[in-house]
Amino acid sequence: MSVEEVDSFERFALAEPVLRAVRDVGYEQPSPIQAQAIPPLLEGRDLLGQAQTGTGKTAAFALPLLSRLDLTRRVPQLLVLAPTRELAIQVAEATKTYARHLPDFHVLPVYGGQGMGAQLRGLSRGAHVVVGTPGRILDHLRRGTLVLGGLVAVVLDEADEMLRMGFIEDVEAILAATPQGRQTALFSATMPREVHRIAQSYLRDPVEIRIESRTTTVEAIRQRYWQVRDLHKLDALTRILEGEDFDAMIVFVRTRTETTGLAEKLEARGYDAAPLSGDMQQAERERTVDRLRQGRLDILVATDVAARGLDVPRISHVVNYDIPTDTEAYVHRIGRTGRAGRKGEAILFVSPREKRMLYAIERATGQRIEPMQLPSREDIADRRIDRFKGLITETIETAELDFFEALVADYQRAHDVGLSEIAAALAYLLQREQPLVVDGAAARVDAHPAEPVRAEAAESAPRPRQRREGAPPAQPRSEGAPAERPRRERRPGPEVPMERYRIEVGREHGVQPKNIVGAIANEAGLESRYIGRIEINDDHTLLDLPEGMPKEVFKHLKTVWVCGRQLRINRAAEPGGHRRRSED
Numbered sequence: 140m141s142v143e144e145v146d147s148f149e150r151f152a153l154a155e156p157v158l159r160a161v162r163d164v165g166y167e168q169p170s171p172i173q174a175q176a177i178p179p180l181l182e183g184r185d186l187l188g189q190a191q192t193g194t195g196k197t198a199a200f201a202l203p204l205l206s207r208l209d210l211t212r213r214v215p216q217l218l219v220l221a222p223t224r225e226l227a228i229q230v231a232e233a234t235k236t237y238a239r240h241l242p243d244f245h246v247l248p249v250y251g252g253q254g255m256g257a258q259l260r261g262l263s264r265g266a267h268v269v270v271g272t273p274g275r276i277l278d279h280l281r282r283g284t285l286v287l288g289g290l291v292a293v294v295l296d297e298a299d300e301m302l303r304m305g306f307i308e309d310v311e312a313i314l315a316a317t318p319q320g321r322q323t324a325l326f327s328a329t330m331p332r333e334v335h336r337i338a339q340s341y342l343r344d345p346v347e348i349r350i351e352s353r354t355t356t357v358e359a360i361r362q363r364y365w366q367v368r369d370l371h372k373l374d375a376l377t378r379i380l381e382g383e384d385f386d387a388m389i390v391f392v393r394t395r396t397e398t399t400g401l402a403e404k405l406e407a408r409g410y411d412a413a414p415l416s417g418d419m420q421q422a423e424r425e426r427t428v429d430r431l432r433q434g435r436l437d438i439l440v441a442t443d444v445a446a447r448g449l450d451v452p453r454i455s456h457v458v459n460y461d462i463p464t465d466t467e468a469y470v471h472r473i474g475r476t477g478r479a480g481r482k483g484e485a486i487l488f489v490s491p492r493e494k495r496m497l498y499a500i501e502r503a504t505g506q507r508i509e510p511m512q513l514p515s516r517e518d519i520a521d522r523r524i525d526r527f528k529g530l531i532t533e534t535i536e537t538a539e540l541d542f543f544e545a546l547v548a549d550y551q552r553a554h555d556v557g558l559s560e561i562a563a564a565l566a567y568l569l570q571r572e573q574p575l576v577v578d579g580a581a582a583r584v585d586a587h588p589a590e591p592v593r594a595e596a597a598e599s600a601p602r603p604r605q606r607r608e609g610a611p612p613a614q615p616r617s618e619g620a621p622a623e624r625p626r627r628e629r630r631p632g633p634e635v636p637m638e639r640y641r642i643e644v645g646r647e648h649g650v651q652p653k654n655i656v657g658a659i660a661n662e663a664g665l666e667s668r669y670i671g672r673i674e675i676n677d678d679h680t681l682l683d684l685p686e687g688m689p690k691e692v693f694k695h696l697k698t699v700w701v702c703g704r705q706l707r708i709n710r711a712a713e714p715g716g717h718r719r720r721s722e723d
């Protein structure tokens with residue numbers, strides 16, 4: 140779908156402060172029920188809306204009805220009836236958010252179980268909007284503490300629930316106490332006969348809206364959900380990132396603000412993540428998607444609009460971090476994976492309140508979404524250990540090890556220790572920044588009383604991109620990684636796996652090792668001791684640099700000038716193709 144087809148809130152005749160609040164919240168576009176309900180409600184029409192939980196009904200009625208308030212009259216003009224105290228509070232809070240730029244606006248939640256005193260005080264101060272459960276509202280009406288003579292509109296939210304909870308008589312009594320000419324909107328997930336009867340008796344010529352769940356099949360995609368419980372969604376996502384085999388991932392959130400927020404949190408945890416939202420310039424969005432396509436980025440945190448139509452075959456996983464507002468959006472979202480004949484994985488985070496949306500999605504897609512367990516700490520440790528062993532095997536098979544073997548033998552002779560002890564020490568060094576044992580037990584082995592940390596961080600401050608040399612990219616830092624480095628920071632020299640590079644400046648350009656070391660140390664933010672053997676030839680130079688140079692640094696080094704030549708750095712022919720994968 141093209142950008143022109145994206146719907147927007149601006150097309151509605153909403154009051155300017157209300158529109159501004161929507162922009163603040165960061166909704167990109169109206170949900171289907173909002174798109175259909177806002178115009179008639181703005182015109183003052185009655186409305187009968189059938190839609191599942193989580194489809195955005197609150198904004199569907201609050202935005203237009205708030206736009207119609209006369210703020211100079213501090214009497215209840217809008218009454219919202221909700222089945223439970225929690226829902227009443229939620230609606231009141233959402234209303235407050237949508238009304239934040241309306242001067243001197245007041246909303247009052249009124250529900251059972253709350254002291255009468257506060258409610259009475261609130262009522263006597265006057266509120267433009269009253270949100271409450273039917274029982275308590277009726278109480279106040281009967282006591283004369285709530286007067287609805289100035290009411291302009293009534294909303295019956297989740298009418299089927301109110302019916303189920305035995306509130307229908309109360310609702311009818313309340314409606315009878317409101318002015319004849321009021322506007323009425325009724326929302327319900329289902330339309331039992333009784334609710335329909337209410338609609339027929341109390342709504343005048345209503346606009347009827349039904350948000351259909353469309354059937355679409357998505358067979359190449361395995362769909363799972365995780366029930367949000369004690370763990371935070373961010374921690375759950377981190378576990379998934381580590382426990383699942385993924386190539387590239389899209390994480391869907393609801394608002395633009397969240398795209399940047401979550402992307403930053405993931406970056407802080409060591410992942411290559413970036414936001415993708417409608418806020419970004421078209422060119423910037425394209426650049427971001429290109430980076431994902433080329434594997435320079437592994438995770439996009441996106442909104443529905445921004446990710447629409449995105450076609451990147453690498454995307455193996457879609458995570459619905461926030462549940463979508465309609466089933467169709469879900470189908471669009473998960474359709475970003477399982478492309479080009481590949482298999483895809485879709486994971487949905489569902490809070491208890493959102494269960495109904497989960498069922499609606501299952502109905503709409505005609506497929507079951509299986510519950511999933513998050514990978515446990517042990518699973519994650521096992522995976523790290525497996526990857527680690529795999530790395531050893533691969534290195535033995537593919538890397539040039541002669542030099543290192545000599546080094547180890549030399550060390551063994553000089554120190555009279557066993558090979559297994561040396562190997563263990565090397566393994567320890569390698570896993571230090573991401574301990575194999577998740578709770579950090581392995582890291583404690585060498586936990587000496589902290590010594591002042593070397594000026595490592597300060598030295599590395601001017602690095603063009605903050606990533607440690609010699610570390611594979613896309614390598615998450617673990618939750619349990621030790622904050623301080625162990626003591627005995629030895630000269631890194633040969634323990635850092637090196638890679639051979641070629642630069643296009645040589646003897647005939649008058650280059651000397653110090654020029655090369657200087658340029659590379661400065662421009663790549665490497666300490667010079669990490670720069671290995673330098674072999675200057677006539678028209679080019681070969682040199683060893685730590686393995687796993689970040690792509691940005693690599694790209695930058697290509698453009699650096701030394702002795703009047705651009706380095707145009709490249710990996711020299713690789714012995715045996717010892718390649719990193721983003722997974723290990």
Ligand code: ADP
Nearest residue numbers: 166167168169170192193194195196197198393
């Ligand atoms: P319902 O009343 O249909 O159950 P809500 O009004 O409670 O749904 O909205 C559910 C969630 O969706 C809320 O977190 C809300 O902020 C969010 N939401 C509502 N409208 C939009 C929108 N247009 N875009 C993104 N998120 C939205």
Ligand code: MG
Nearest residue numbers: 193196197296
């Ligand atoms: Mg609701």
